[in-house]
Amino acid sequence: MKNKFHINYSLITFIFSIVVFGCSLSEQHLNKDYKTLIEQSERELGLMDTTHMLDSAKSHVIRASNLQQMNRFAEAILEFQEALKYDSSAVIFSAIGKSYLQLGKYEQARANALKALKIDSLNIPAMEVMFQFYSYIPKIDEAITIYSQIVNIEPTYFRKLTLARLYELQDKEKAIALYQEMLEDGENEDIMLRLSELYKSKGDYEKYLNMTLKINENKAYRLPILNNLVEAYYLNKKYDDAYNVVGKADVNLIEDDLTSFYLKYGDLLYLDTSAESKLYIPKFLNKIDQRFFSRWSVYYLGGFLAYKIKDTSLTDKFFSKALDFTDTNQDVPIDIGVVFYNNKNYSKALHIFSKFETIFPDNYLYPFYIGTVYAAMDSNSKAIEPLNRALDLEEKNVVVLGQLGLVYNNLRDFVKSDSMYELALDVNPGDPLINNNYAYSLSERGIKLDEALRMTEIALSADSNNSSYLDTYGWIAYKSGDYEKALEYINKAIITGKASAEVYEHLGDIQLKLGNKGYAIDAYQKSLELDAGNANVIKKLEGIK
Structure with missing residues (x-):
């Protein structure tokens, strides 16, 4: 088993401990929680009192200690056990416990540590074994109880630091109090850094800033300090x-x-939603432009910052620079191409995806997005070939199969469309998007409505507040002649606040069926507000008027 700890105490100290061992501290140093924990552990193991034999043990102890230094822990245990025939000291039992820890035999380690503590209740090596035992289980509360007792006996800087880090896992206020106590002995940058992180994690941003400023008083402008400082200012809206x-x-x-x-700093700018923060983006972008020449990661971030302030010229400039200097990161061109795709700059998106497909021919996402862009441009016939290339690379990819299903559906090739959806559902029967899109296709054709309803219920079980899924459910109800149910679900889709032009068109159709012409007109007009060029909706409005 791979060793997690190494015992490095000196042989001379070890032998000396055996010769002069004894209770150097009184029982009053034991806190109540610690005593209760040890007594409980003793009851669990049914320990017996031990006796002391000292003189004949030394040679075995020396050999055992040497074996420990060579990481031969099983042999060391045998030597220590020989020593126990002559001397049942706490030091030997604690050393056996440490060896068992190294071998991963934690119960045996605990048993020997408890024997040591039965002899010497303040034996720190035995306490350390108990601490490591509870850390392995893990039982953090018990580990803290043990280690706090060690600190009571030996309140060194290292001991306090270890206890403070343990407190961070369970009680941040105790950790803060201990770190503050440690600072009373003199300023220490490591302690101040821990305190600043704790203040930040608790949301006490003013204290986080003050501590960070204190750390920076010596003007040590190192990267970690400056990162913390700029973050602290941001969290305080400065x-x-x-x-x-x-x-x-x-x-x-x-x-x-x-x-x-x-x-x-750029991440902070990008994630902050305040109007005041946005004012600093143009200045920062100017710095990037002047300061860096070939750092694609900075240009990449700059492009997203420019996109955030809707500066299309700067977005294009920084993304183009990022693409000029990245030829090993396959994700960057995809991310940038998707930005242009979402911004409906389809020609730019196509250019990026097509260029980098030749550089990364084994990445299915490039032909997939080429096909997706063509579909968004209503060039569905052009989308099929790149989507099939993507499928050749990832033959069971549900997203690719689903996109092909959608493209074939748009081309009204329902045999192939249904085939793609069925293949996708064979891979993942519970995929909500595939179930929804297939169900909607069936409802538009007015066929297999019961099956369509079942698939929509699967989609809604995954996301009950999805406007598209609610719309599909309502449209199936409409096709089934249940107009009241249809109205209920279309209204649910609208309440989400994410309803598309198509949802409002469906609302108009339902209101017409229910005889509510005024409501139908309102719905169609709302649909046109979202998609002014929808000839079908314009025709429906003219038909009512």
Whole structure:
């Protein structure tokens, strides 16, 4: 078994401990929780009192200690057990416990540690074995109880630091209190960093900022400090102070660290939703443009920041630079192409996907997105060939099969459309989007409505507040002649706030069936607000008027 710990205490100290062992501290040092825990463990193992034999043990202890140093723990245990024939000291039992820990035999480790504590209730090596035992199980509360007792006996910096890190797992307030106590002995940057992280995790951003500023008092403009400082300013909405940190980074950081810092600050800008924060994006983009030459990751982030402020010229500029300098990261061109696709700049999206498909010919996402863009352009016949290329690379990919099903449906090739949907459902019968799209296709044709309803119920069970799924359910009800049920579900789709023009068109159709011409007109007009060029809806409105 791979060793997780190494016993490195010196042989001389070890032998000396045996010769002079004894209770150097009184029982009053034991806290109540610790004593209760040890007593409970003793009852579980039914320990007996041991006796002490000292003089003849030393040679076995020396050999055992040497074996431990060579990581031969099983042999060390045998030597320690020989030593026990002459000396039943706490030190030997605790050493056996440590060896058992190294072998992964945790119950035996605990049993020997408890024997040591029966002899010497303040034996720190035995307590350490108990602490590691509870850490392995894991029982963090018990581990903390043991380690807090160790700190009571030996309140060193390292011991307190370990206990504070344990407190972080269970009780952040105790961790903070202990770190603050440690700072009373003098400022320590590591402790201050831990405190600042705890303040941040608790949402106490003002204390996070104050502690970060205190750490930075020595003007040590290193990357971790500047990252924390700019984040602290942002969390406190001090945007101007945050931007000034960028200037300090420009002067003090080397190129690689500066890149990391710019990415940190850029992420903060991108994620912040306030109008004030957006004002700093153009200035930051200008810095990027002047400061970097070939760092695709910074240009990539710059493109998203430009997209956030709807500056299409800068978006194109920074994304183009990112693409010029990335030829190994397959995800970057896809992400950038999707931005242009979502912005309906289909020609640009096609150019990116087509160019990088030749560079990454084994990545199915490139031909998949080429086909998806063609479908969005209503060039469904052109979409089939690239989608089939994607399917050749990922033959059981549900998303690709679903997109092919949609394309064939748009071409009214329902045999192939149904075949694609069926293949997708063979791979994943519970896929909500496939079930919904297949169900809607069937409802539009007015066939297999019971089966369509079942598939829509599967989709809604996965996402009951999806406007498209609710619309499909309502449309199936409409096709089945249940207009009241249809109205109920179409209204549910609208209440989500994400209803499309098609949903409002369906609402108009239902209201007409229910004899509510005024409501139908309102619905059709709302549909045209979302899709002004829908000739079908215009024709329906003219028919009513």
